[in-house]
Amino acid sequence: VEIDQMDVLDIMTDDMSIRPVSDWPASWRRYLSGFDLADMFEGRGEDREMVGILKKIKWPDKVKNLELLGKHISVQAFREQVKTEHDVVGTLSDLMDELSSK
Template sequence: MTPKQERFVDEYLIDLNATQAAIRAGYSERTAEDIGRQLLRKTPVALAISTARRERAERTRIDADWLLARLADETGADAAELYDAKGNIRPIREWPLIWRQGLVAGIETTTDAKGKVKVTKLRLVDRSRRLELIGRHVDVQAFKDRVEVNLSVDRAAELDAFLKA
């Protein structure tokens, strides 16, 4: 690989955007989209990206298993844990960790006369999106717009004959 291609690999790993990675690696903005697409198809570049991603997953211990477990935890988190017995929103420090780590998209607060901050309103993230991500990951095809099937020529002929019968 050329030094510019190596730089492209490093830049691509930042945001997985081939066009922006090509620009940051020093390719022309005018041709960056085409260059990025071409570079991703080059075997040495694709191999370098794959290797770097695998090494990063090992280093961070964030992989498909971790992601799926995290999504499952987030999907199963009970919003009732955010409220006390009287129906008031608990102070943030009393929330379960899973809620403090990203399931709340927005918070409105008030401050009383003593300067104490109280959470008055919550906006939660779209948890249905997490279910969709789980469905895509485990390949249950629950959220696919179309299903792709790879058949050998012999199997395709057998299927065609079966469907015509």
């Protein structure tokens, strides 16, 4: 499972800039939840000037994805526990009483 090995340093540099997507490992390209880009401007109308680009990366929810994967492949730890209780003695006693009254 690759998702548990994903490291932010795979896609970012030490100065917090984002590496080109072509340099990203396949796991980051497949499991990223979203990527938003927005141009940042100062001024209005003809005087407006682009001053930067806002980049938002939506990280994958590792815990949720691993839980869903575990349920998908039937990992015992994720199996829902179902408890059933039966009063076998009472049920047999009722059945015997019913049969003897016939």
